[in-house]
Amino acid sequence: MANVPGNLKYTREHEWAKQEGDRVRVGITAYAQEQLGDVVFVELPKIGAKVAAAKNFGVVESVKAVSDLFAPVSGEVVEINGELPQKPETVNQDPYGKGWMIVVKPSNKAEWDQLLTAPQYEEFLAQGGH
Amino acid sequence: MSATPLKRTPLYQAHVKAGARMVPFGGWEMPVQYTGIIEEHRTVRGAVGLFDVSHMGEFEIEGPGALAALQRLTSNDVAALPVGQIHYSLLCYPSGTIVDDLTVYRMGDARYLLTVNAGNIDKDWAWVTEQTRDVKDAHWRNASEGTGLIAVQGPKAETLVARLADRDVTRIGYYRFERGSVAEVPAMISRTGYTGEDGFELYAPADRTERLWTALLAAGRDDGAAPIGLGARDTLRLEMKYALYGNDIDETTNALEAGLGWVVKPDKGDFIGREALEKIRAEGVQRKLVGLEMTERAVARHGYPVLKDGRAVGTVTSGSYGPSVDRYIAMAYVETALAGAGTELAVEIRGQAKPARVVKTPFYPSRVKKA
Incomplete structure (x- = not known):
């Protein structure tokens, strides 16, 4: 079974979200990177860009597939992982750590509660993950 | 959706047991990867890989x-x-x-x-x-159902096959074959492949193919032999600019624009397509299949438009990250006037024009044994 850290929240599109004070760090899950295979390209928004919950904020491409990235929460992008475009394989190697993608300053705190908890995401994966 | 069940090769169980990810391909259920496409690609370039191509x-x-x-x-x-x-x-x-x-x-x-x-x-x-x-x-x-096919490819392929064969396979030249046996399985030993590396393709009876596969993996373990999925087969052939039917060539592309004029021999006499190809050759092709290198990070994929100063001038047919060249490469049909190496073009990716350049191919130097 894929690694699903208990301190994170999740989307049904396989992003994770981590509360860090008043900000939310975002990446893709271990399950997502495993399904994608070798990641060879990551496209992220610019700092200052606005993202909307459940809307596309970027793209990740593996050798075989193109996959959209979906924001877990709405808000402003305050940080991006500038290393990923040069080292996309980091997403495979450390999806919950060095492979993070963006940090968002949320504009709607209520959205946090809509995200899946770790047990809910595990249950979702157990049912097939889509 | 078609409900036609996918066909399986004699090695299906071996792939599943080895933890391969199985995907539909051309009506078959085939392994796309075992450990990872890039790692498998490097195994073939650096050691030796085994491909199940029994579906052919x-x-x-x-x-x-x-x-x-x-x-x-x-x-x-x-x-x-x-x-x-x-x-x-x-x-x-x-x-x-x-x-x-x-x-x-x-x-x-x-x-x-x-x-x-x-x-x-x-x-x-x-x-x-x-x-x-x-x-x-x-x-x-039609011998398709009764025939298994294993490709053994890479710089250590010759040593591996030689270890198990009943004959001196080092003497078999490129695009030549002999009938013999490998690991006591009767096989047609063919010095061919689809990777740009030296190697063999071994045709064996379907019911003995798993035995041959297992013997090759065991005998090649110390050389780093590993099973290779269709994902790496695709990146390996792309680095060589080998055409893949359904991607780069099909019923809408002619042999000359695809760069396959070297296997079109009108002097031999009549054949189906000869008259049309002679006419196309005399008039000159409208477009050519070229190699593209993306000049910044971006993956061009099948069907993406090729642009010149904002004007559509062609279409990408295959594209990926090329692990051995460490570049983003593609094959595309472009207007003949723009097909020369060095021509600056762009590929439209998600609405953005990403710069690309026509380059000489193969992208990666061939190491097939042309004795």
Whole structure:
């Protein structure tokens, strides 16, 4: 079974979200990177860009597939992982750590509660993950 | 959605047991990767990889009329093919576009084997039998189901196959074959492949193919031998700019624009497509299949438009990250005037024009053994 850290929240599109004070760090899950295979390209928004919950904020491409990235929460992008475009394989190697993608300053705190908890995401994966 | 069940090769169980990710491909359930596409790609370039290509089709034709039948069907000159040798060839429509690409083996004086793409087996079988119905003394046999096929590719392929073969395989030249046995399994040992590396393709009876596969993996363990999925097969062939039917060539692309004029031999006499291809050759092709290198990070994929100063001038047919060249590479049809190496173009990716340049190919130098 894929690694699903208990301190994170999740989307049904396989992003994770981590509360860090008043900000939310975002990446893709271990399950997502495993399904994608070798990641060879990551496209992220610019700092200052606005993202909307459940809307596309970027793209990740593996050798075989193109996959959209979906924001877990709405808000402003305050940080991006500038290393990923040069080292996309980091997403495979450390999806919950060095492979993070963006940090968002949320504009709607209520959205946090809509995200899946770790047990809910595990249950979702157990049912097939889509 | 079609509900046709996917076909399985004799190695299906071995793939599942090895933890392969299985995907549908050309009507077959095939391994796309075992450990990871890039790692598998590097195994083939650096050591030796084993590919299950049992899904490919094999047609035999035999009899005094076999030569005449193949001369009519295929674009290359079968009369110039000696016993024990192989050539690459095409089945063309009268328009010069492509039914399939294939290899032709001359097994004996009047006996040949054709290896065709898996997804085209039914179409090709109907085509070759219908188009040669009036040829006397030529008997077709579809041997696809009973034949397994394993490709052993990489710099250590020769040592590995030599260790298990009943004969000196080092003497088998490129695009030549011998019949013998490997790991006590009767096999046709063919010095061919689809990776740009030295290696062999081993044709074996379907019911003995798993034994051959297991023996090769065991004997090659110390050399780093590993099973390789279709994902790496695709990145390996892309680095060589080898065409893949259904991506780079199909019933809408003609043999000359695809850069396959070297297997079109009009001097041999008539064949299906000859007249059209002669006309196209005389007039010049409208577009050419070229190699593109993305000049910044971006993955060009099948179907993406190619642009010149904002104008659509072609289409990408294959594209990926090339692990051995460490660049983002692609194959594309572009207008002939823009096909020269060094031409600056762009590929439209998600609405953005990403710069690309026409480059010489192969992208990665071939290391096939041309003795």
